[in-house]
Amino acid sequence: MTTGRAFAFLVNPASGGGAAPKVVVPLARALREAGAEVEVTYTTSAAETPALVDAAVDRDAVVVSVGGDGMLSSVAGAVAGRGGVLAVIPAGRGNDFARMLAIPTDTAAQAQLLLDAEPRPIDLLRATQPDGSSYVVAGSVYAGVDARAAEIVDRSHWLPSRLQYPYAAVRALATYRPVECTLDVDGVRTTHQAATVVVANSRFYGKGMAIAPTASVDDGLLDVIVIEAAGHLDLIRSLPKVYDGSHVDLAEVTVRTGWRVSISGTHRGGAAVPVGADGESLGALSADPTTPLSVELLPAAVLVLADPAEAGS
Numbered sequence: 001m002t003t004g005r006a007f008a009f010l011v012n013p014a015s016g017g018g019a020a021p022k023v024v025v026p027l028a029r030a031l032r033e034a035g036a037e038v039e040v041t042y043t044t045s046a047a048e049t050p051a052l053v054d055a056a057v058d059r060d061a062v063v064v065s066v067g068g069d070g071m072l073s074s075v076a077g078a079v080a081g082r083g084g085v086l087a088v089i090p091a092g093r094g095n096d097f098a099r100m101l102a103i104p105t106d107t108a109a110q111a112q113l114l115l116d117a118e119p120r121p122i123d124l125l126r127a128t129q130p131d132g133s134s135y136v137v138a139g140s141v142y143a144g145v146d147a148r149a150a151e152i153v154d155r156s157h158w159l160p161s162r163l164q165y166p167y168a169a170v171r172a173l174a175t176y177r178p179v180e181c182t183l184d185v186d187g188v189r190t191t192h193q194a195a196t197v198v199v200a201n202s203r204f205y206g207k208g209m210a211i212a213p214t215a216s217v218d219d220g221l222l223d224v225i226v227i228e229a230a231g232h233l234d235l236i237r238s239l240p241k242v243y244d245g246s247h248v249d250l251a252e253v254t255v256r257t258g259w260r261v262s263i264s265g266t267h268r269g270g271a272a273v274p275v276g277a278d279g280e281s282l283g284a285l286s287a288d289p290t291t292p293l294s295v296e297l298l299p300a301a302v303l304v305l306a307d308p309a310e311a312g313s
Contacts, residue, residue: 005115006037007087008056010049010075012067013042020066020091023107027089030111037061046074050081057084062114062305068092069139069278076124077136080302085119087305094279096204097138100217101306119303122217125201126298127277130291137277140205140212141295143263143285144196144227145176145235147276149206169206173236178229179273181265182289185224186258193268195235198225199261199295203245205278213245214255220299221257228252262292 009028011020021042028038039061041052053075056063064087065075072088079086089110090098104110125137149169178193198205200212200223212223227235230252241247248255264286267273272284275293286292 004035006059006061007031007039007064007114008052008059008061009038009040009064009066009089010052010056010071011040011042012044012071012091014044015067015071015092023089023091024066026107027110027114030107031114034111034115036115049074050078053078053082053084057082062087064089064114066091069094069097070280072097073136073138073278073280076138076302080124080136080298085303085305087114092279094205094207096207097202097278099204099208100139100202101304103306113307114305117305117307119305120218121300122302122304122306123201123220124298124301125199125222125277126296127275127282128294128296129283130286130288130293135277135282136298136301137201137295139202139278140198140200141275141277141282141293142196142198142205143181143265143273143275143293144179144194145173146196146198146206146211147274147281148176149173150276150279151274151281169239170236173239176235177267177269177271179265179285180268181263181273181285182292183224183226184262184292185256186260192226192254193229195227195229196225197227197263199223199263200225201297206242209242210245211242211247212255213248218300220259220297222259222261222295222297224254224256224258224261226254226256228254260294260296262294264289264292 031038062085063079065072066089088098127141128134200215203215215223266287275282275285
């Protein structure tokens with residue numbers, strides 16, 4: 001097979017404990033052998049991403065994000081802004097958006113996908129803090145115990161990769177404090193004593209947890225999951241249900257859909273609530289409901305190489 005398709009790989013060499021280069025080398029070789037043009041750039045700086053994406057789009061190359069979910073979000077936003085085509089190769093610890101797109105993990109299947117798949121439009125999210133700082137997000141934005149778990153994951157490199165997320169989830173649940181929050185979904189305001197609030201584009205987060213089991217990346221909707229505060233042990237016992245999505249049947253869980261969401265609140269007692277997005281910290285949740293964190297849907301924001309017959313949509 002020969003192809004005229006060109007690829008610009010943007011690789012985070014630190015992703016997955018250094019796994020990314022081991023993924024890229026054989027894949028780039030397979031693509032070149034098939035006649036594709038391949039350029040590989042290693043970077044750990046999100047500040048470099050826009051210029052790298054600009055150069056790739058200017059030469060009509062597919063921009064391939066190789067790393068974790070945080071890397072993907074920074075690349076996806078830049079590609080969307082330029083009207084380019086995105087591809088995703090998982091090489092991080094969570095790889096949840098690649099899981100949502102059903103991206104294969106073996107080199108031959110990845111090469112076939114990159115060479116043969118047609119671009120399809122998918123939604124993205126934009127999270128905006130009260131200070132005006134704005135972030136494009138592929139998978140989900142969350143406030144509460146799951147953001148705390150993400151912080152623990154970042155300090156758990158001493159554990160084997162397969163144990164980092166379960167360890168962080170249990171530890172975070174065992175020590176969480178309820179979030180007293182105000183939530184607005186498309187103008188409908190509610191208040192909650194919550195363990196966490198998740199605004200999801202993708203079904204998965206936390207390395208395979210189906211936090212939003214009915215979410216789709218191309219339905220033009222956000223899924224909002226609120227897990228109300230409960231006892232520590234009750235939350236830990238219910239944790240396995242998140243992996244198959246059956247947690248949404250619990251009385252403590254509310255699911256809503258919409259286009260624009262705002263969230264504000266504090267921990268009981270007034271302490272700041274951490275906010276995260278695709279494994280990256282977005283700082284603290286606003287305590288003032290008049291200046292909340294806002295998350296809006298960006299429908300059909302970017303074209304991505306994925307097989308619609310395989311991807312969850």
